[in-house]
Amino acid sequence: MDSAVLPLRFQDWFSSRGWSPRPHQLALVDHLGRGDSTLLIAPTGAGKTLAGFLPSLVELEARAKLPPDSPGSKGLHTLYISPLKALAVDIARNLEAPVSEMGLPVTLETRTGDTPSHKRQRQKRNPPDILLTTPEQIALLLSDPVSMEMFRTLKTVVLDELHALVTSKRGDLLALGLARLRQICPNLRTIGLSATVAEPDDLRAYLVAQDVCGERQLSKVVQIAGGAEPDIAILDTQERLPWSGHSSRHAIGEIYELIKQHNVSLIFVNTRSQAEVIFQELWRINDDTLPIALHHGSLDVGQRRKVEAAMASGVLRAVVATSSLDMGIDWGDIDLVINVGAPKGASRLAQRIGRANHRMDEPSKAILVPANRFEVLECQAALAASRRGEQDTPPLRKGALDVLAQHVLGLACAAPFDPVSVFDEIRSSETYRHLTWETFEKVLNFVATGGYALKTYEQYAKLRKGPDGLWRIAHPKIAQQYRLNVGTIVEAPMLKVRLVKSKADGRRNPIGRGGRVLGEIEEWFIEQLSQGDTFLFGGEILRFEGLRENEAFASRSKSETPMIPSYQGGKFPLSTYLAESVRAMLADPASWQHLPDQVRDWLQLQQTKSKLPPRDGLLVETFPRSRYNYMVCYPFEGRLAHQTLGMLLTKRLERLGAKPMGFVANDYALSIWGLGDLSLLFETGRIDLDALFEEDILGDDLDAWLAESSLLKRTFRNCAVIAGLIERRHPGKEKSGRQVTVSSDLIYDVLRSHEPDHILLQATWNDAAEGLLDISRLSELLARIKGRITHTRLTKVSPLAVPILLEIGKEPVYGEAIDDILAEAADDLILEAME
Amino acid sequence: MSALTSYLDDFAIAPVCHDIQINGETVGLHESGILWWPDQSVMVVSDMHLEKASSYARRGVMLPPYDTGITLERLAAAIETFDPACVISLGDSFHDPDGSDRLPPVYRAMLTSLQLNRDWIWVTGNHDPIAPVRLCGETVDEISIGPLTFRHEPLQKTDRDVIAGEICGHLHPAARVRRYGRSIRRSCFATDGYRLVMPAFGALTGGLNVNDPAFHLVFRRRQFSVFMLGNDRLYPFTASRLIED
Incomplete structure (x- = not known):
C-alpha cells in the first residue's frame, strides 16, 4: 500500500519532516475506510498513537470541506479512551502538534474527573471533533439523556492500552458502554491499540459486536513485528544470593554502579515496600548524590507529578517505581531498565523493558536483578520467553455481575428500556456473551428492589416497569445517586500520613495540627502499628505517633532500621506460563548451564539430598x-x-x-x-x-x-459498592460517625445466613475464585x-x-x-x- | 429422671452471666448483649434498630430485609432463657419513628407474643422519640428502679454522684484488641462501676470504638472496662489494653 491513500496535506506533512507513513498506519486508514474495526498490535515506540488517530484526522479533513450545516458536517467524530487520565492529557498534547502543523480544522479536548463542570456542560452542547476520556466518563455520559445525544454523530472509538483495560472490571464497564454506543451508532468502528498479547483474538472479539448464536466475530488485525531485539541480562551478582526475601539488598552496590554507567535508569519493583527499601538503600550509598527519585501509587499526587516532570525534563538519573509507571506515558530518554525481583510474567517484563529507549529500531537494554534463588530460576525462564517472543497475558475475563448491575441502573437513568432488547445488547459484547436470561433477570431485580426472595421492597423500588413494558427509574434522585457511584475502582480505606513532631522529643502534648501530608496508606496497615513503631514511607523512616480521625500522624525517625511493612497488595502471582518453564528447568539438569554457580550448586545439592x-x-x-x-x-x-x-x-x-x-x-x-x-x-x-x-x-x-472464614468480606464490600448496594465513602463524609454507617460485614453475614443464593454473593464468589x-x-x-x-x-x-x-x-x-x-x-x- | 440428669439438665440451661456491680447493685452481663438483673427479674436490651433495612430501602439503599427477623429471634432466645418479669428496651428500638408502623404483621405478632405475661417498657431514643404504634408496653423517657436509672443517652458528665447507677445505650460501644499480630473487633459492654453503656443489639447495627472522643464525655480516660461479646462467652479487658480503629 502506498501513501497515495492519504490526502495531499498529509503526504506533504510526512515528507516535510523527512518521514514516510509506516505501512501499519496506512493499513489502519484503509481498514477504517472500509468500515472495519481493527486491532493494532505494536511494541512501544512504533508510532501507535498517530496510527490510531490517522484515519480520524483524514476523515475530519474531508468533513471540513462539506458545506457548513449540511448533515454530518459537524459533531463528535472520535472518542479516545485510555485507562489513565494522565495518558489522555498526554496524548492530547502530543496530537496537537501534527494537527496544527498540517493546519487541520480539528478540535480536540479532554474530559476527565478533573475537567471543570462549566467545560463539561459546554462539551455536552458543543462537543469537540475528538474527545479524549476514560471509561468512567463514558458511563456517565451514557447515563445522561442530554449528553447521549452527542454520540449520534460518533464514527470511531480508539481504545488505548487495550491489553491493560480488558483485565479489570473497568474493561467490563467499557465493554457494556461500547455495546450501548453500537446501538446508538450502528456503523461505529473501533480501533484497539495494544501491546503484544498471548491471545490477540480475545481483543479482536472485544472490539466488535458478537452474534450470540453464530461464530465468534473478530475485528481486523494489524500486527507490527517487534523492533530490535531487547538486550536483556540477569545481574551476575558477586554477592551471596539470599535464600528468601524480596529486598535485593545484596545487589544494591551493583545496581548503583549500573545507574552511574547509564544516563537515565528506570528501576522497576513489584511492591511499594520494595520501592521504599531500594530507594532508601540507594541513597545510603549515594556518595555522588546522583538525582534518584521515588514513584509509587500512594505518594501524594503533587509529589508524583514533580517526579514525572523532572523525569521528562531529563534532570533525573534514576527513578525507583512500581507498576504506577508501567503504562504509556513518555518519560524521555531512558537507556536502562532494571527490574528488581521476579518479573512474574513474560509479557509484564516485555512491557516494562519497552519503557527503555522509546524508539523501536534501537534495542532496549534491561537488567534483571533476582532477589533470591528461586527468583533466579524465574528470571531465567522470563529471559528465555522474551528471546522466543512468547507471551503470557491473562485470558479475557468474564464480565462481572456487580458491574452489570451498575450499567443497568445507568441505562434506566438515560431512558426507559425494554429488558429483552437490553439483554441482547449486553450479550453482543464479548465479555458478557455468556450471560443467561435468568442471571440477567436477577441483576435487574437486584437493581430494582434489592433482589431478595422476601419481596418487601416493591413500594420502594428504584426501577419500575411501566404499562408499556419498559423499565424506568422511579425518581430523578436515583439518577443523582447513580452518578455519585459510577466506576469500578473501590479504594481500600486509606489514611493520610501527616508529618508531626515526635512524642519522643519529650513534649507533653506532641500532636498538634501537624505538618504536610506525605501521602496515603492503607487503614489495615496502620491498624497493626503501635505508637513508636517505625516504617518506611515516601523514602523516609517514620515513627508512628497516633491516629487522629482519618489521618495517621508520624514523625521523622532517627532509627536506622525500620520495621519493614509486609505489604500484601501489589504482589502479582507467578504466571502459569513462567511456572511451567521453571518446573521444566528444574527437572532438566542439562538446562542449568546458564544459571549462576550458587544456584547450580543449590540444585545439585537438592538432587543428592x-x-x-x-x-x-x-x-x-x-x-x-x-x-x-x-x-x-x-x-x-x-x-x-x-x-x-x-x-x-x-x-x-x-x-x-x-x-x-x-x-x-x-x-x-x-x-x-x-x-x-x-x-x-x-x-x-x-x-x-x-x-x-x-x-x-x-x-x-x-x-x-x-x-x-471472613476472607471474602473485603471482596463482598467491593462488589456491594460497585453494584450500588452501599454508597461509596466520599472524602469528607467519613466523620459522620461509624455507628450510623452500615457495615458491609454485617450485610454479608445476614445474606450468607438468609439468602446464600443472592446475586451479590454470586458476584463475590466469582471475584474470589478468580483472584483471592x-x-x-x-x-x-x-x-x-x-x-x-x-x-x-x-x-x-x-x-x-x-x-x-x-x-x-x-x-x-x-x-x-x-x-x-x-x-x-x-x-x-x-x-x-x-x- | 434421676437426680443427676435433672441436675445436669438444670446446669445446661442455667444462663451463665458475668456478674458485675453497678452502683452497688449486682447485675449480669450476657454474651447475647443483654443485661439481666436477677433481683428485680428485669432484662434490658438496647439499640435494636428494628426495621433499619426498610428505613434505608425507603431512600433507595436496598439492604437485606432480614434484620428485624434476626434481631427478634435473638431477643426471643434471650427472653426464653431468662423468662423476665419485665423487659426494658433502652431506646432506638426502631430505626426511625415510622419503624413500628412499618413492622410486618408476622413480626408484630412475634413481638406481641414475647410481651405476653410480662411488663414491657419502651424507653424513647433519638431514633424513636415517640411511643411505638399498635404495640403494648409503657413508653417513658427514662425510668429509675432502686439504685439504677435507665435512659437511652448517657448524661454528658462524669461526676460520679450524678451518673451513679446510669444504664444507657446510644453509643454502640465496640472494642478492638490485638493478639498475635491480628486485631479483633467486637461489640461490648463498657462500664466504670458507676454507669454501664450497653452494646447495640440489632442485626445491622455497627459499633463505635470506645476510644472515640464520644466516650470521653462518658468515662474518665482509660478508667473503665469492657466486656467484648464472644460466641459463647464474654471477654473482659481493661481500657488500657484496647487499641483504636
Missing part, C-alpha cells in the same frame, strides 16, 4: 524438625492458589488425625507442619497422598471453610498431579525447602493454627540443609 520436583507431577517431602513434622510440596502455581490449597489440606489433615499446626505458602511451594508423624502416616498409607490431593477437596471442604482463591489454577494443578505424586522421606530439611521455611512468620498465616515457632533462627536452618 532429596529429589528434583518433576515437571508434571508433584514432589512431597517430609522431615522432622525441632518439635514438629514438616511436609513441603512444590506446585509452582502462585501464592494465592497455594494459600487456598494450604488451608484445605490443613483441614483434611486435621480430620485425618495428623494434628497440623500451621502452613505457609509462597509462589513456588507450600509447607504444612504439625505434631503428627507425617512421614510415617504417608509411608504406611494411613494417609493416602492421592486421596489427600483428590480434586473433591474443592467441593464440600472449600464450602465449609468459606462459610466460617485462584480456584481455576488450583483445580488445574490437582488434575495435573493426579497419580503423579512422589513422596520422599527425609531426615532433615532439604535445600529446596529452605526458602519456604524461612518465610514462616513473615507471611501472614491464616486459620486457627498456632504459630509459636516463629523464633527459630534462620541461620540454623541453612546450616542444617547444607550439612
Whole structure:
C-alpha cells in the first residue's frame, strides 16, 4: 500500500519532516475506510498513537470541506479512551502538534474527573471533533439523556492500552458502554491499540459486536513485528544470593554502579515496600548524590507529578517505581531498565523493558536483578520467553455481575428500556456473551428492589416497569445517586500520613495540627502499628505517633532500621506460563548451564539430598524438625492458589488425625507442619497422598471453610459498592460517625445466613475464585498431579525447602493454627540443609 | 429422671452471666448483649434498630430485609432463657419513628407474643422519640428502679454522684484488641462501676470504638472496662489494653 491513500496535506506533512507513513498506519486508514474495526498490535515506540488517530484526522479533513450545516458536517467524530487520565492529557498534547502543523480544522479536548463542570456542560452542547476520556466518563455520559445525544454523530472509538483495560472490571464497564454506543451508532468502528498479547483474538472479539448464536466475530488485525531485539541480562551478582526475601539488598552496590554507567535508569519493583527499601538503600550509598527519585501509587499526587516532570525534563538519573509507571506515558530518554525481583510474567517484563529507549529500531537494554534463588530460576525462564517472543497475558475475563448491575441502573437513568432488547445488547459484547436470561433477570431485580426472595421492597423500588413494558427509574434522585457511584475502582480505606513532631522529643502534648501530608496508606496497615513503631514511607523512616480521625500522624525517625511493612497488595502471582518453564528447568539438569554457580550448586545439592520436583507431577517431602513434622510440596502455581490449597489440606489433615499446626505458602511451594508423624502416616498409607490431593477437596471442604472464614468480606464490600448496594465513602463524609454507617460485614453475614443464593454473593464468589482463591489454577494443578505424586522421606530439611521455611512468620498465616515457632533462627536452618 | 440428669439438665440451661456491680447493685452481663438483673427479674436490651433495612430501602439503599427477623429471634432466645418479669428496651428500638408502623404483621405478632405475661417498657431514643404504634408496653423517657436509672443517652458528665447507677445505650460501644499480630473487633459492654453503656443489639447495627472522643464525655480516660461479646462467652479487658480503629 502506498501513501497515495492519504490526502495531499498529509503526504506533504510526512515528507516535510523527512518521514514516510509506516505501512501499519496506512493499513489502519484503509481498514477504517472500509468500515472495519481493527486491532493494532505494536511494541512501544512504533508510532501507535498517530496510527490510531490517522484515519480520524483524514476523515475530519474531508468533513471540513462539506458545506457548513449540511448533515454530518459537524459533531463528535472520535472518542479516545485510555485507562489513565494522565495518558489522555498526554496524548492530547502530543496530537496537537501534527494537527496544527498540517493546519487541520480539528478540535480536540479532554474530559476527565478533573475537567471543570462549566467545560463539561459546554462539551455536552458543543462537543469537540475528538474527545479524549476514560471509561468512567463514558458511563456517565451514557447515563445522561442530554449528553447521549452527542454520540449520534460518533464514527470511531480508539481504545488505548487495550491489553491493560480488558483485565479489570473497568474493561467490563467499557465493554457494556461500547455495546450501548453500537446501538446508538450502528456503523461505529473501533480501533484497539495494544501491546503484544498471548491471545490477540480475545481483543479482536472485544472490539466488535458478537452474534450470540453464530461464530465468534473478530475485528481486523494489524500486527507490527517487534523492533530490535531487547538486550536483556540477569545481574551476575558477586554477592551471596539470599535464600528468601524480596529486598535485593545484596545487589544494591551493583545496581548503583549500573545507574552511574547509564544516563537515565528506570528501576522497576513489584511492591511499594520494595520501592521504599531500594530507594532508601540507594541513597545510603549515594556518595555522588546522583538525582534518584521515588514513584509509587500512594505518594501524594503533587509529589508524583514533580517526579514525572523532572523525569521528562531529563534532570533525573534514576527513578525507583512500581507498576504506577508501567503504562504509556513518555518519560524521555531512558537507556536502562532494571527490574528488581521476579518479573512474574513474560509479557509484564516485555512491557516494562519497552519503557527503555522509546524508539523501536534501537534495542532496549534491561537488567534483571533476582532477589533470591528461586527468583533466579524465574528470571531465567522470563529471559528465555522474551528471546522466543512468547507471551503470557491473562485470558479475557468474564464480565462481572456487580458491574452489570451498575450499567443497568445507568441505562434506566438515560431512558426507559425494554429488558429483552437490553439483554441482547449486553450479550453482543464479548465479555458478557455468556450471560443467561435468568442471571440477567436477577441483576435487574437486584437493581430494582434489592433482589431478595422476601419481596418487601416493591413500594420502594428504584426501577419500575411501566404499562408499556419498559423499565424506568422511579425518581430523578436515583439518577443523582447513580452518578455519585459510577466506576469500578473501590479504594481500600486509606489514611493520610501527616508529618508531626515526635512524642519522643519529650513534649507533653506532641500532636498538634501537624505538618504536610506525605501521602496515603492503607487503614489495615496502620491498624497493626503501635505508637513508636517505625516504617518506611515516601523514602523516609517514620515513627508512628497516633491516629487522629482519618489521618495517621508520624514523625521523622532517627532509627536506622525500620520495621519493614509486609505489604500484601501489589504482589502479582507467578504466571502459569513462567511456572511451567521453571518446573521444566528444574527437572532438566542439562538446562542449568546458564544459571549462576550458587544456584547450580543449590540444585545439585537438592538432587543428592532429596529429589528434583518433576515437571508434571508433584514432589512431597517430609522431615522432622525441632518439635514438629514438616511436609513441603512444590506446585509452582502462585501464592494465592497455594494459600487456598494450604488451608484445605490443613483441614483434611486435621480430620485425618495428623494434628497440623500451621502452613505457609509462597509462589513456588507450600509447607504444612504439625505434631503428627507425617512421614510415617504417608509411608504406611494411613494417609493416602492421592486421596489427600483428590480434586473433591474443592467441593464440600472449600464450602465449609468459606462459610466460617471472613476472607471474602473485603471482596463482598467491593462488589456491594460497585453494584450500588452501599454508597461509596466520599472524602469528607467519613466523620459522620461509624455507628450510623452500615457495615458491609454485617450485610454479608445476614445474606450468607438468609439468602446464600443472592446475586451479590454470586458476584463475590466469582471475584474470589478468580483472584483471592485462584480456584481455576488450583483445580488445574490437582488434575495435573493426579497419580503423579512422589513422596520422599527425609531426615532433615532439604535445600529446596529452605526458602519456604524461612518465610514462616513473615507471611501472614491464616486459620486457627498456632504459630509459636516463629523464633527459630534462620541461620540454623541453612546450616542444617547444607550439612 | 434421676437426680443427676435433672441436675445436669438444670446446669445446661442455667444462663451463665458475668456478674458485675453497678452502683452497688449486682447485675449480669450476657454474651447475647443483654443485661439481666436477677433481683428485680428485669432484662434490658438496647439499640435494636428494628426495621433499619426498610428505613434505608425507603431512600433507595436496598439492604437485606432480614434484620428485624434476626434481631427478634435473638431477643426471643434471650427472653426464653431468662423468662423476665419485665423487659426494658433502652431506646432506638426502631430505626426511625415510622419503624413500628412499618413492622410486618408476622413480626408484630412475634413481638406481641414475647410481651405476653410480662411488663414491657419502651424507653424513647433519638431514633424513636415517640411511643411505638399498635404495640403494648409503657413508653417513658427514662425510668429509675432502686439504685439504677435507665435512659437511652448517657448524661454528658462524669461526676460520679450524678451518673451513679446510669444504664444507657446510644453509643454502640465496640472494642478492638490485638493478639498475635491480628486485631479483633467486637461489640461490648463498657462500664466504670458507676454507669454501664450497653452494646447495640440489632442485626445491622455497627459499633463505635470506645476510644472515640464520644466516650470521653462518658468515662474518665482509660478508667473503665469492657466486656467484648464472644460466641459463647464474654471477654473482659481493661481500657488500657484496647487499641483504636
